[in-house]
Amino acid sequence: MAWAEQIGKQSxxxxxxxxDGHTASISGFTTQRAADNYAADIETDQRRNA
Numbered sequence: 001m002a003w004a005e006q007i008g009k010q011s012x013x014x015x016x017x018x019x020d021g022h023t024a025s026i027s028g029f030t031t032q033r034a035a036d037n038y039a040a041d042i043e044t045d046q047r048r049n050a
Contacts, residue, residue: 002042004035014039019046 002016012035013027029035 002039002046004029004032004039006032014042016042016046 002014004012004014007013007027010030011027012029012032013025014029014035015023015025016039018024026038029038
């Protein structure tokens with residue numbers, strides 16, 4: 001499970017559950033689309049490696 005959230009006026013981050021159940025995040029996205037695409041990539045990678 002991965003999701004994008006706004007953390008400033010023009011900054012977004014992607015948060016996701018890591019394999020051990022902890023929440024991890026990656027910040028620095030300037031558009032919602034970029035963050036959503038990255039979140040989708042994380043979910044795809046997690047499904048492939050499961």
